[in-house]
Amino acid sequence: MALLSxxxxxxxxxxxxxxxxxxxSGVSFDVDQGQVVGLVGxxxxxxxxxxxxxxxxxxxxxxxLGGRAEFDGGDLLxxxxxxxxxxRGSQIAMIFQDPLSSLNPVVxxxxxxxxxxxxxxxxxxxxxxKEAAHLLDRxxxxxxxxxxxxxxxxxxxxxxxxxxxxxxxxxxPRLLIADEPxxxxxxxxxxxxxxxxxxxxxxxxxxxLMITHDLGVVAGLCDEVNVLYAGKVVxxxxxxxxxxxxxxxxxxxxxxxxPRLDAPRGEPLKPIRGSINDRIDWADxxxxxxxxDSYTLECLSGAVELTEPREPAHHVRCVNPVLPAADVVxxxxxxxxxxxxxxxxxxxxxxxxxVASESPVAxxxxxxxxx
Amino acid sequence: xxxxxxxxxxxxxxxxxxETSTGSSLxxxxxxxxxxxxxAVIGGCIIGMFVILAVLGPWVAPYDPTAQLWRGEVxxxxxxxxxxxxxxxxxxxxxxxxxxxxxxxxxxxxxxxxIVSTLLGLAIGALIGTVSGxxxxxxxxxxxxxxxxxxxxIDMMLALPSLLLAVSIAxxxxxxxxxxxxxxxxxxxxxxxxxxxxxxxxxxxSDYVLATRALGVxxxxxxxxxxxxxxLSPVIVQTTLSLATAIxxxxxxxxxxxxxxxxxxxxxxxxxxxxxxxxxxxxxxxVYPALGIIITALGFTLLGEAMxxxxxxxxxx
Numbered sequence: 065m066a067l068l069s070x071x072x073x074x075x076x077x078x079x080x081x082x083x084x085x086x087x088x089s090g091v092s093f094d095v096d097q098g099q100v101v102g103l104v105g106x107x108x109x110x111x112x113x114x115x116x117x118x119x120x121x122x123x124x125x126x127x128x129l130g131g132r133a134e135f136d137g138g139d140l141l142x143x144x145x146x147x148x149x150x151x152r153g154s155q156i157a158m159i160f161q162d163p164l165s166s167l168n169p170v171v172x173x174x175x176x177x178x179x180x181x182x183x184x185x186x187x188x189x190x191x192x193x194k195e196a197a198h199l200l201d202r203x204x205x206x207x208x209x210x211x212x213x214x215x216x217x218x219x220x221x222x223x224x225x226x227x228x229x230x231x232x233x234x235x236x237p238r239l240l241i242a243d244e245p246x247x248x249x250x251x252x253x254x255x256x257x258x259x260x261x262x263x264x265x266x267x268x269x270x271x272x273l274m275i276t277h278d279l280g281v282v283a284g285l286c287d288e289v290n291v292l293y294a295g296k297v298v299x300x301x302x303x304x305x306x307x308x309x310x311x312x313x314x315x316x317x318x319x320x321x322x323p324r325l326d327a328p329r330g331e332p333l334k335p336i337r338g339s340i341n342d343r344i345d346w347a348d349x350x351x352x353x354x355x356x357d358s359y360t361l362e363c364l365s366g367a368v369e370l371t372e373p374r375e376p377a378h379h380v381r382c383v384n385p386v387l388p389a390a391d392v393v394x395x396x397x398x399x400x401x402x403x404x405x406x407x408x409x410x411x412x413x414x415x416x417x418x419v420a421s422e423s424p425v426a427x428x429x430x431x432x433x434x435x
Numbered sequence: 436x437x438x439x440x441x442x443x444x445x446x447x448x449x450x451x452x453x454e455t456s457t458g459s460s461l462x463x464x465x466x467x468x469x470x471x472x473x474x475a476v477i478g479g480c481i482i483g484m485f486v487i488l489a490v491l492g493p494w495v496a497p498y499d500p501t502a503q504l505w506r507g508e509v510x511x512x513x514x515x516x517x518x519x520x521x522x523x524x525x526x527x528x529x530x531x532x533x534x535x536x537x538x539x540x541x542x543x544x545x546x547x548x549x550i551v552s553t554l555l556g557l558a559i560g561a562l563i564g565t566v567s568g569x570x571x572x573x574x575x576x577x578x579x580x581x582x583x584x585x586x587x588x589i590d591m592m593l594a595l596p597s598l599l600l601a602v603s604i605a606x607x608x609x610x611x612x613x614x615x616x617x618x619x620x621x622x623x624x625x626x627x628x629x630x631x632x633x634x635x636x637x638x639x640x641s642d643y644v645l646a647t648r649a650l651g652v653x654x655x656x657x658x659x660x661x662x663x664x665x666x667l668s669p670v671i672v673q674t675t676l677s678l679a680t681a682i683x684x685x686x687x688x689x690x691x692x693x694x695x696x697x698x699x700x701x702x703x704x705x706x707x708x709x710x711x712x713x714x715x716x717x718x719x720x721x722v723y724p725a726l727g728i729i730i731t732a733l734g735f736t737l738l739g740e741a742m743x744x745x746x747x748x749x750x751x752x
Contacts, residue, residue, distance in 0.1 A: 119649050121645060121648055121649060124575050124576060125576065125579070145575070148651075149651045149653070149654075150651060151651065152648070152649055152650060152651035153649070153650035153651030153652070154651060157649065157650065158646075158649040158650075160642060160645070160646050160649075162642060165641065165642035165643060166642045166643050166645075166646040167643055167646070168643045168647070168661050168664075168665065169643075169665070170462070170664050170665055171660065171661065171664070175660075176647075179647075179652055179656065179660070180650050180651075180652065183650075183651060183652055183653065183656075184651060228646070231650060232650070
């Protein structure tokens, strides 16, 4: 039994006089101790809402939750708020995206760290301050006793995120949810923060649920990856498997659209057409179909289930998954490392596109697609 | 050698000092901005003078404000009044009392009414606002309902014209200076309650509140240690501005005859009311207390506006 086991989680926003919005529908994944699981997807695909639902932080009005989220023998979705409050901060903690707005501007850092220590560990006064300084030191904030007296606006962006991480790990939680922890930071700081998170996972055996849109973060950190599109998992695989052989056209497109240093000069980027807004209800077919390059009529003939077209434990929700012509790439992929594999995957896109453009279905689609 | 090490030691000391002197909060920042504002300085000076007058009034007043020392010289039935002169800077009033002394002594009454009534309104209003705001932000469904009930009650109070409300309260409680304080204070309650609640709601949706909730901090602590301190700046501004309106409203109630029944105790509103009868013969008798009211109200308004600018989160660097 995994530490956190999310089963068929669905989140629907309801509003009087408005049609319901399915933010997340039927998302399942497991997070084990010492494991880093990624939830990847573009803005609006339901990543952050998932994390808030797991923390019990969604408002109780206007939100309908479905499914289960087993954590330590209890269901996080139906647990009482008072039990959740005891769990939050001590067993499950969360790191937010924007470190400046996530810290109270009028309260010194020290007070914000010690209040968690006194809430969950019963530390008071000098003992709490000492432990707080120790925590700041542990997350790599120099001169921690001085920093404790400072206000959030006096700290740099990286230090603020470190302080937030210190608060999150103050009670050695078993599950850490990081919601885009590096998005608001610049690249050098991003690397440091990821390094710190990795250390915490390795040393403490904390389970980490990493929510991000950054495939670089996934490549550097995650063991298992779930690619979300429009509130559903479209591909779920181990990191290596995903980067070596992205099989859902969306995952494939995401990897193909990353700018590469070793690409020839002047070669245009391969974007995914359209935006997440023009989507289809998952019950009617594949929501990604309007943006997909290998779209066929079959895509819209009813709900698409997760299958394992390539290898076990590599789930894909697609009727025409991107499968390599085995004889072309097979041998290469076998012993290539992650970066090379992504390269090979990039080549696949071109192949698949070529093949598709010759098929009659693709030709029909071309006429109806705008521009 | 020794001088060199001394120098290094001193240098180390200096740098250590400069490093430890960094902890400055947003309030300190706001104070710094406030001092740089001309409006705040002028407003502050006016209020400062006013406070000094109110405290020292009875001692610096040249004459007893209730004594009719020049009884023979003023004949109201013949329209003879004494204006400014060396002995009496602001002249004499209709009962031949020194107007300057009365203005000085009256400052204390006015300030007292203004401050006490505003504090009363602030205390009760802030309490109601905190309860309502806390219920709305963190109380879930039940809290939402509690908030609705409180707010409808507050809306009812706001729907009544403030002077009408004050007059009815004053009429109910009888004629005294305490009545004026209570009446003016009650009128301020809904303003403070609504303001603090609104400000708390805005803070309740902010990221840091979500982050503290994600850390399992208790609701009472989230409200008192996080939401309320961040919601206070509009309330502080409103308090300063309210002092101005409270002084004006207190004067208005006194003017309407609901204030201190003892007409001998000088109070600006009462003085204004009494001078009305002789306005065509001695307009200056009305001008002095009116100017007093206007200038002090102006002082509080200037300071309040300057504080609004200093505490504006959009201007924070």
